[in-house]
Amino acid sequence: MSRETAYNFEPITGPGRLIDYVASGEKSDPQLGVGTEHEAFGLLSDSLTPITYSGDRGLQAILEGLVSEFGWQAEFDRGLPMALVCSDGGAVSLEPGGQLELSGRVNKTIQDSDQELDRYLSHVQTVSQRLGIRWVSAGCHPTAALDEIGWVPKSRYELMAPYLATKGSLAHNMMRGTCTIQANFDYRSESDCAELVTVAAKMSPFVSAIFANSAVVANQATGMASFRCNVWRHVDRDRCGTPAFMLDGSFTYAKYIDYLLDIPLMYVRRENGYTDVGGVTFRQFIEKGDAVMGDWELHLSTVFPDIRIKRFAELRTADGGNRAAINALPAFWKGIVYCDQARSEAHQLLGDMSSEAQRELYDEVCRLGIRGTYREASILDVCQQLVKISEDGLARQAERHGHDTEVGYLSCIRDWLNSGRTLGDRALAAFEAAQPGDKEWLFEPLELK
Template sequence: MARDTTDLTPIASMDDLVGHLRDGEKPKAAFRIGTEHEKFGYYRDTLAPVPYEGPRGIEAVLKGMQERTGWEPILDEGRLIGLAGGSGGGAISLEPGGQFELSGAPLESIHGTCAESNRHLADVKAVTEPLGIAFLGIGSSPLWTLAETPMMPKSRYEIMRRYMPKVGTRGLDMMFRTTTIQVNLDFSSEADMARKMRIGMRLQPVASALFANSPFTEGRPNGLVSWRSEVWSDVDNQRSGLLPFVFEPGFSYRDYAEWALDVPMYFVIRDGRYIDATHVTFRQFLDGALADRLGSEPPSMGDWTNHLSTLFPDVRLKRFLEMRGADGGPWREICALPAFWVGLLYDDAALAEADDLTKDWRFEEVAALRAAVPREGFSTRFRDGTVLELARAAVAIARKGLAARARLNDEGFDETVFLSPLEEALARGRTPAEELVRLFDGRWEKRIPELFRHLTY
């Protein structure tokens, strides 16, 4: 999750809000790749989740990472809740249940982003092994109940914890018991943004199947391939899921801004304090709804930036596009997720082919696909075929796109090597989740500690 900002530049008009999104445009030569991944910490001896406090808590892990990396502390009311990287960007942050997140720097290739993740995981392991802590790559908490899951001391999370049960049944599960891998990608123009967002929205259920990694809840199979995706079906549907207007011709920055204006806020930050604003939309905020609490200080661009970070559509628009449909997973998938989307969206020929594959998919069809994939995975029906067939087509396009980019590492390999875990799953015809359940029911003899051993970084 992005670091909250306190930019106090006053909002003068709707053009400022739209312009903030437009300012993300950059020439294709300047396109970068920002990869984020979350993971669950646990104690090796007990398999219990790691709380914030204590000599073997998440705070101690952050302090160890700060000492090892030299990154700057991020504080919330004096508490260490993250680290910010140097001039190259990147950050470490905490999700509500202690999920440890690397928000990667904007890098030029998948080789770079994969090396970054591997360095991070090596640093985490060096810091946590003496503490008896390890981290797990999986899309949902496989063992702990909601009551057993700790809460991190971030002000925005306390506001969200109170608000979520008012707007959906699964918001607390999302906050405390899920993880994701996502990639942040650039666009060159409004038309390029709209095209990529439409393709991203349409193919997000396919990505959810390819990266389905959450088949266990509270120590046993839950009957789903992506429990995390199922959770997102009832978190807060005012700010989540598919956006019908993205599927319309002429979709624009202004359309997204107009939608965002009518979504309830979470908070505003003043003098370092988080003020609960869940009872008003951003449009009402602009019209003075919080004046009794904020006095003469006007709504600012920092407020807008923070509000955009609290919207959760399957593809999120800020000054870049965030692909949000994948479960967290093992280390190879941290590299595979950006490879999939970069291959589809950063090469012109691949982008055109992906557009052609999906251009006549209607909103209602994609919504039905999104609803079925968490349970049915690759076998989900779509028109006259299945998601397995769609996934094979999409990965084949991504492979061509990555090959055309021709970004080579020191050994002369291009970025197509990072698609291997996806191509292996497609060859098996089973999602990663189904493979985990097969191991659990077979070789692991239904022993949940074997799952932890298998998926520990």
């Protein structure tokens, strides 16, 4: 969920303005960039219990420390710091359960992203060590039950929580108990966006398998490779999943806008704060004559398809993970989405994929991860072929643009697949080897530092 930004009160007169909004994100080849977002759970180092927002060792203290010690700029909600911005373009925000999220700046290479991550983690660790806080990242909270995780006192979460509670049985698990790594990419035109979306929609379940990292939740084995993947299937059918037009090659800006227009709004923002609009769709809200562009941008932040287009493409299906995983995800996607030959090879490998076939594949991935099958083929084998396609795509991009190769950032994925043991498998093994009630097991595989 995104941080607060300046609200645009330009009136929306019709869907054409919204199509223009998506089209305004088009970039030329030299402008193409990569953005990485990732989230982490904070734990008190002595009790290994989740940190809260308030208190001497809470999230508010973390944010205030980053401001006072490193010059981050705070953004406030009802007088409380809820987000930070950095002069280089990065931003920090708080998820509903206190997950700390870095939304990285737009970078040209994964090396640049890695340097940004290094600086951010250095800042966070400096403040956290003084307060006695450690950070871990996995698809779901590995040691805390949902009732042990508090709510961040952010005004819009107070409207989102009751709304989603009526829509899905695991909606609050998503809000408070999950972490992700997300990679963001630009597109050059409508047709380029369509190709990116289609290949990403087919690949997304395999990405979930590679990065599956939520086999342990609340200090219990779930019996699933990715419990987070399962959580997202029980949040809100109106606003989650993959629309058919993203899979069948018929994506257009207009179809995407139509899809979003028929999803109910959660709320809008006006002078007196956030307001519940009664569950009307955005199309109905426009027809009433009340809609402004800020409402649209807010609406975009409250719809959760696997691939979300704002003025760039967000690829959203990976579980949270450690530092190696945070760099590997954007590198893996970049090797394919920014190389026309790699895109074509990925399309050929995966073939046509219906919505039903994708749902069945996600069923398999949730339970078995890379050990599952798809069309009688091993998911592990398909993932290995996708990694080879990405490696070759990264090599072509490095040669074309004259920068160092980024292939090395895929080494952890190669290790996971060659050994048949993903990061989540290693976390599960550490949990099973620990003494009952011991929570120290999580740091070796999952600590973020």
